[in-house]
Amino acid sequence: MLKFSSNTFKHGVHPPEHKEDTNKLPVRQFPFPPLIVLPMQQHIGKPAQVIVREGQEVARGQMLAKADGYLSVPMHAPVSGIVRKIANVPVIGGQKASGIYLETFPFSGQEVVEGAPVPLSASPEAILQGIQDAGIVGLGGAAFPTHVKLKIPEGKFCEHLIINGIECEPYLTTDHRVMLEQADDIFTGIRYLLRVTDAKQVIIGIEANKKDAADHLADRIPDDLPVKVKVVPVKYPQGAEKMLITALLGKEVPSGGFPIDVHAVAVNVATTAEIGRLLPHGRGIQERVVTITGPGIKKKGNYLIPIGTPLRFVLEHVGAAENLSEVYMGGPMMGVSASDLDLSIVKGTSGIVVFGDENVKRSDKIYPCIKCGACVDACPISLNPSRLGILAKSEAYDTMAEEYHLMDCFECGSCSYVCPSNIPLVQYFRVAKGIVRKRKSAVAHV
Amino acid sequence: MFSKTLRISSSPHINKGVGVDVIMRNVVYALLPVAAFAVYAFGINALLVILTSLIACVLTEHLLNKFSNRPSTIADGSAVITGLLLGLTLPPIFPLWMTFIGGVLAIALGKFVFGGLGYNAFNPALVGRAILQAAFPVAITTWHPAFLADRFTRVSESVLTFPFAKPVVDGISGATPLSAFKFDQVTTESADLALGLVSGSIGETSSVLIALGGLYLIARKMMNWRIPVAILGSVYVLSGILYWINPEIYPSPEFMLFSGGLMLGAVFMATDMVGSPITSLGVVIYGIFIGLLVVVIRIWGGLPEGVMYAILLGNALSPHIDRLIRPRVYGT
Ligand code: SF4
Ligand code: SF4
Numbered sequence: 153m154l155k156f157s158s159n160t161f162k163h164g165v166h167p168p169e170h171k172e173d174t175n176k177l178p179v180r181q182f183p184f185p186p187l188i189v190l191p192m193q194q195h196i197g198k199p200a201q202v203i204v205r206e207g208q209e210v211a212r213g214q215m216l217a218k219a220d221g222y223l224s225v226p227m228h229a230p231v232s233g234i235v236r237k238i239a240n241v242p243v244i245g246g247q248k249a250s251g252i253y254l255e256t257f258p259f260s261g262q263e264v265v266e267g268a269p270v271p272l273s274a275s276p277e278a279i280l281q282g283i284q285d286a287g288i289v290g291l292g293g294a295a296f297p298t299h300v301k302l303k304i305p306e307g308k309f310c311e312h313l314i315i316n317g318i319e320c321e322p323y324l325t326t327d328h329r330v331m332l333e334q335a336d337d338i339f340t341g342i343r344y345l346l347r348v349t350d351a352k353q354v355i356i357g358i359e360a361n362k363k364d365a366a367d368h369l370a371d372r373i374p375d376d377l378p379v380k381v382k383v384v385p386v387k388y389p390q391g392a393e394k395m396l397i398t399a400l401l402g403k404e405v406p407s408g409g410f411p412i413d414v415h416a417v418a419v420n421v422a423t424t425a426e427i428g429r430l431l432p433h434g435r436g437i438q439e440r441v442v443t444i445t446g447p448g449i450k451k452k453g454n455y456l457i458p459i460g461t462p463l464r465f466v467l468e469h470v471g472a473a474e475n476l477s478e479v480y481m482g483g484p485m486m487g488v489s490a491s492d493l494d495l496s497i498v499k500g501t502s503g504i505v506v507f508g509d510e511n512v513k514r515s516d517k518i519y520p521c522i523k524c525g526a527c528v529d530a531c532p533i534s535l536n537p538s539r540l541g542i543l544a545k546s547e548a549y550d551t552m553a554e555e556y557h558l559m560d561c562f563e564c565g566s567c568s569y570v571c572p573s574n575i576p577l578v579q580y581f582r583v584a585k586g587i588v589r590k591r592k593s594a595v596a597h598v
Numbered sequence: 599m600f601s602k603t604l605r606i607s608s609s610p611h612i613n614k615g616v617g618v619d620v621i622m623r624n625v626v627y628a629l630l631p632v633a634a635f636a637v638y639a640f641g642i643n644a645l646l647v648i649l650t651s652l653i654a655c656v657l658t659e660h661l662l663n664k665f666s667n668r669p670s671t672i673a674d675g676s677a678v679i680t681g682l683l684l685g686l687t688l689p690p691i692f693p694l695w696m697t698f699i700g701g702v703l704a705i706a707l708g709k710f711v712f713g714g715l716g717y718n719a720f721n722p723a724l725v726g727r728a729i730l731q732a733a734f735p736v737a738i739t740t741w742h743p744a745f746l747a748d749r750f751t752r753v754s755e756s757v758l759t760f761p762f763a764k765p766v767v768d769g770i771s772g773a774t775p776l777s778a779f780k781f782d783q784v785t786t787e788s789a790d791l792a793l794g795l796v797s798g799s800i801g802e803t804s805s806v807l808i809a810l811g812g813l814y815l816i817a818r819k820m821m822n823w824r825i826p827v828a829i830l831g832s833v834y835v836l837s838g839i840l841y842w843i844n845p846e847i848y849p850s851p852e853f854m855l856f857s858g859g860l861m862l863g864a865v866f867m868a869t870d871m872v873g874s875p876i877t878s879l880g881v882v883i884y885g886i887f888i889g890l891l892v893v894v895i896r897i898w899g900g901l902p903e904g905v906m907y908a909i910l911l912g913n914a915l916s917p918h919i920d921r922l923i924r925p926r927v928y929g930t
Contacts, residue, residue: 478605519715538876570614
């Protein structure tokens with residue numbers, strides 16, 4: 153069933169979409185790089201623990217590192233090759249962290265080794281275990297371990313399973329292509345998700361700029377599944393879990409709470425497709441769909457890229473402009489600037505957006521806040537970013553948290569996007585949140 | 599390949615591209631027709647007053663920044679707006695030296711002492727105007743008829759008065775519609791008022807051009823439409839009720855809307871972002887507050903015109919409105 157809805161969340165912004173460059177381009181397999189650089193922490197939680205040794209030959213799909221406890225996921229070999237080095241690798245933010253350098257066998261057929269399949273008939277616990285064993289994390293960018301998210305806490309129940317196909321970040325078309333090309337995987341994934349959540353109904357939320365994907369999925373809903381496809385108006389940040397729940401269910405997730413508090417669980421559509429694709433074969437994640445785009449890219453497109461492929465290899469292959477200036481991992485609203493091209497594609501990389509010198513936003517001049525109110529009218533959770541910004545400048549972090557709900561800010565960037573004074577509000581809030589968290593834990597340890 | 603180091607920036611990596619300077623520039627565009635019509639109506643005297651005010655504001659802004667070793671802020675355009683607005687609130691034959699002082703004080707006391715753009719509690723042009731009103735009560739209420747035949751050739755002696763000399767009261771001075779009503783119970787045709795065919799301060803005259811300027815800014819999303827709508831709406835409703843109670847002693851609501859500085863104030867001064875509240879509900883309250891004050895001051899106060907004080911009081915109230923009116927945060 154396909155339904156159109158005009159419901160949405162409050163406020164939000166409409167950045168230019170720029171999706172037309174890649175949304176018609178089918179996903180293509182990316183070549184294997186000669187060297188894979190695989191950080192052990194590509195997810196929220198503890199880094200995976202390496203279980204191979206230097207010099208060992210590994211097959212594509214083989215587990216290279218195991219999960220370190222519950223809030224962690226394992227890592228699988230993206231290619232068949234030889235473990236060259238177990239050492240620190242560059243990660244986002246300019247730091248280094250534990251990882252594996254894996255040299256690809258040049259002439260290997262790159263068949264994938266499979267593990268024990270997790271059938272649909274398995275128990276919910278076994279399926280959750282299967283999801284963890286497959287190394288699955290939120291592929292929308294958050295990279296939170298999916299099995300943790302799917303675990304319904306004691307005393308709570310899930311009524312609505314929400315499949316997030318919103319993809320509200322400008323430029324990105326990853327989820328769009330997955331919906332058009334992997335309908336079967338998505339519905340298989342939904343079957344697994346229904347087993348573990350016991351939800352009564354499933355809503356696939358899609359924005360109106362992907363109507364083709366909505367039609368495509370709506371036409372293929374299996375008769376025995378309680379699935380609705382709902383098309384909602386285009387607005388950023390509708391892909392944020394809480395905003396999507398409000399748009400689809402008309403309910404607000406309580407401050408500091410989780411979707412399950414309103415009896416909902418939300419899963420990204422590409423993550424759902426991965427569950428449906430991997431679990432029946434007992435495989436782990438070894439590649440993902442990435443949109444490579446932006447004004448600085450010659451061969452824009454959606455590519456299936458092995459995890460751990462270095463950015464330099466990616467950009468050489470798609471032809472980036474020589475004057476490239478900034479490279480974002482993720483979309484331009486919430487993505488992170490890559491500090492250099494030695495970073496590699498990780499599980500949470502939904503897109504690589506490349507801007508040349510002339511595309512970079514003019515941030516040269518920062519004016520004082522003129523209290524225009526644009527940020528107030530943009531904030532999806534009705535904070536007062538203007539006030540928060542002024543408080544941040546005077547380092548009144550406690551006031552920010554206690555009186556102005558700083559900790560509810562999820563750094564969507566809508567406020568900075570509209571600010572005529574170019575004030576780096578989100579940057580302030582990120583720093584302020586970090587300090588407040590530190591103070592809290594310091595108090596907790598006294 | 600790609601040896602160049604990458605630039606790093608914090609997200610979001612794109613912005614809407616409508617900067618403060620762009621907004622200010624558009625406000626100037628919206629004000630230019632108003633100023634042009636004023637010059638057409640009042641001639642060379644009005645032009646001199648507007649230019650003097652403009653020069654005084656921009657120069658003061660520049661020099662104050664220079665002496666306090668701050669980067670120049672002229673380019674943001676806010677001093678130009680203050681200069682234009684101040685000029686437009688003055689009588690067409692206001693002495694230039696007084697105008698100049700008004701411009702200097704508008705920037706120095708209305709803006710700079712608060713910390714510059716964004717920190718000023720009050721609309722700087724109105725601060726300048728209020729000081730002038732207190733210092734030169736006679737000159738600032740000396741009006742002048744519009745559309746005099748020799749307005750493009752004759753510079754009024756009053757305009758050229760030597761600083762601190764006794765102001766020359768120009769031979770020909772005309773009552774404004776508001777003072778005519780207030781003190782002589784004469785009402786002027788609303789249509790004449792709306793089109794600007796009457797006497798008044800330089801920029802008060804053409805409500806139509808002011809409204810068009812406002813519509814332009816609203817269409818470009820550079821002005822909060824709720825402010826003029828709330829002010830004009832509350833003036834219309836309250837004066838309508840009074841007129842309905844007793845049309846003999848109270849002016850018609852149309853007269854109230856189109857006379858005096860109400861249009862200019864509601865569209866271009868009360869909407870100054872810095873001095874108005876930040877939330878949608880807040881600006882509506884602010885607008886209604888100003889509108890009611892305008893009616894009260896005009897009808898019961900000792901002054902024919904209350905817009906300036908009403909807006910200044912609104913400016914003073916707006917931080918308190920912001921403290922009280924806080925939208926409910928999502929999920930709380
Ligand atoms: S958008 Fe920027 S200038 Fe406008 S109120 Fe917010 S912080 Fe201030
Ligand atoms: S970044 Fe935070 S404060 Fe800014 S709009 Fe998003 S949620 Fe609101």
